[in-house]
Amino acid sequence: xxxxxxxxxxxxxxxxxxxxHRQCARVREFxxxxxxxxxxxxxxxGDLNIRLRPLPKRRIAGNGSLATGVMLDISRGxxxxxxxxxxxxxxxxxxxxxRLKTTCVGxxxxxxxxxxxxxxxxxxxxxxxSADKYDEQPWEKEARDRQEKMTIGLExxxxxxxxxxx
Ligand SMILES: [Zn+2]
Numbered sequence: 001x002x003x004x005x006x007x008x009x010x011x012x013x014x015x016x017x018x019x020x021h022r023q024c025a026r027v028r029e030f031x032x033x034x035x036x037x038x039x040x041x042x043x044x045x046g047d048l049n050i051r052l053r054p055l056p057k058r059r060i061a062g063n064g065s066l067a068t069g070v071m072l073d074i075s076r077g078x079x080x081x082x083x084x085x086x087x088x089x090x091x092x093x094x095x096x097x098x099r100l101k102t103t104c105v106g107x108x109x110x111x112x113x114x115x116x117x118x119x120x121x122x123x124x125x126x127x128x129x130s131a132d133k134y135d136e137q138p139w140e141k142e143a144r145d146r147q148e149k150m151t152i153g154l155e156x157x158x159x160x161x162x163x164x165x166x
Contacts, residue, residue, distance in 0.1 A: 003035055004049045004069075020054050022166040024074050027052055027081055037157050041150045042089040043096055050085075060124065064088025065102075066095035077163035079151070086150035090143040100139045113138050 049069030061084040094100035101112040
């Protein structure tokens with residue numbers, strides 16, 4: 001099974017992102033080529049939707065859930081993008097296995113981890129305190145712990161992944 005890789009932003013229509021065309025094509029090809037090795041690293045659906053796009057704010061490197069799939073910022077180095085992919089795949093697994101759940105309460109997304117309510121979902125934010133609060137959420141800890149191991153595991157099979165931007 002192959003992932004569905006889309007690029008919902010038509011890069012042609014975003015003049016400032018034109019330079020990312022080659023990087024976008026390269027990331028797509030990389031994921032497709034190595035998907036058979038990436039897929040067994042987490043408990044995820046094989047036909048996962050992966051969206052590639054430049055993120056102008058550069059605040060987050062990606063996001064992932066079972067419902068929406070994975071979104072990755074392509075305006076970063078290749079290895080960082082693949083490491084972020086691994087991080088987001090862990091989140092997809094957490095949702096798939098029901099360890100992480102979210103519900104909408106008004107305009108807020110409330111998170112449950114293994115049945116315990118953790119309150120509204122936090123984003124990394126701009127201050128050290130908000131970044132720390134974000135990092136200490138258990139689903140983020142797990143994703144952070146596993147992403148580098150998974151990336152190194154992939155590199156053990158295919159060789160080092162360069163971190164440049166084409
Ligand atoms: Zn995360």
